[in-house]
Structures are given as structure tokens and as C-alpha cells.
Amino acid sequence: QKEVEQNSGPLSVPEGAIASLNCTYSDRGSQSFFWYRQYSGKSPELIMFIYSNGDKEDGRFTAQLNKASQYVSLLIRDSQPSDSATYLCAVNMGNQGGKLIFGQGTELSVKP
């Protein structure tokens, strides 16, 4: 079992819709969770991080964390074509300093 798993996609949504990206992790001791966006040929860009159960909202983005289910999600409201990218889920296990374990990423395509 991989430590951090994401559906590779591609996930295709129409413009204006809600995109839902999911991530599961294997280590129950994991402390903090990060979502990065990576455009083709570019480096990852931090979108949000979350470490408490529940929801965290920032503009059109909402991160959701359920530690009991070992599940993190990212919702993108009013999706735009410019949101088309690969979304990477990263987990800090809590006992290895700043080391982040990344999922393989989910490719999102927003169709005009």
C-alpha cells in the first residue's frame, strides 16, 4: 500500500462546476497535509495546508480533513480553465521533521 494515494485522473469538469480531489494516507500518526498545484513544466505551488479535522476555506478552495478515515480532499468551486493542472497531495508523517510524502497527483482538466 502506498503511503499517500490519489486517483491519477484525468478528472474532467465543466467550467463553473465543483472539482473534488481526494487523497488517502496510510500513517495514522500523520500530522499535517498540504495541497500543491503543478502546471505542466512548472514546479509545485502551495495552495493550502490543513492539520485539524474539518474544513478550511481559502477563496474558491476548501480543504477537508478526516483523520479517522485517513482522508483529505480539496474542493475547487467555480472551476476555471486556468485551474487545469496536476494537484499533489503531500503528507507530513509527524515524526520525520519536514519530510513530505507526496501522492502521484491528480490531473484536473476544466473544460470551457
Place this chain on the structure above:
Amino acid sequence: KAGVTQTPRYLIKTRGQQVTLSCSPISGHRSVSWYQQTPGQGLQFLFEYFSETQRNKGNFPGRFSGRQFSNSRSEMNVSTLELGDSALYLCASSLTAGLTYNEQFFGPGTRLTVL
């Protein structure tokens, strides 16, 4: 505020050679982490440095090494290059180390091609 800078942006080397990559973190940030990104393996952690000390190391062979200077700038070195070392090498900067809630900000990366 300037972001993370990495040099060079592109490198082409041949098998057996060695290479040194450089990273300058965001001003005021003292921790630098290095990651390797390949299409097959995704993003994998190489090592983390803080206060000129390696704090953490990933599962890479000893050919991969790094260091950090007193101004927080970091270098990583790969010796005896292999074809499989072709990858995007990313440096991430964070304010401090040892905290699980640190936000890490990535530089543009160095694209290494080994022929």
C-alpha cells in the same frame, strides 16, 4: 520578496560524471529540503537541512549528498551519474525545521538529463 532560486535551470551530463545543484531559499527562511521528481516515481524526498545540519534523509544511495551554508543556501551533489538520475530536482524552502506544520515553497527546479 524574492522566491526560491535554483541554478542552473537545465543541465546535461553523461554517465559517470558528477553534478552540483544550488538553491537559495526565500529570505529569512532557514530550512531547505530537496526532492527528486520523475514521471515514474513522482516527487520523492532527498534530504532536509537546517542550520547547516542534515536533519533528515530519504531513501537514496550515498551518491546523493548535500550541504547547507551559513547563509542558508544549499547545494546538492550527485556523483557517478546514472541514466536513472535524469529528473527534475526541486528545492523547497521553509521558515524553520522540526515542525510538522511548516509550509514548504518550491523553487523552479533544475532539469537534469543524463546521457
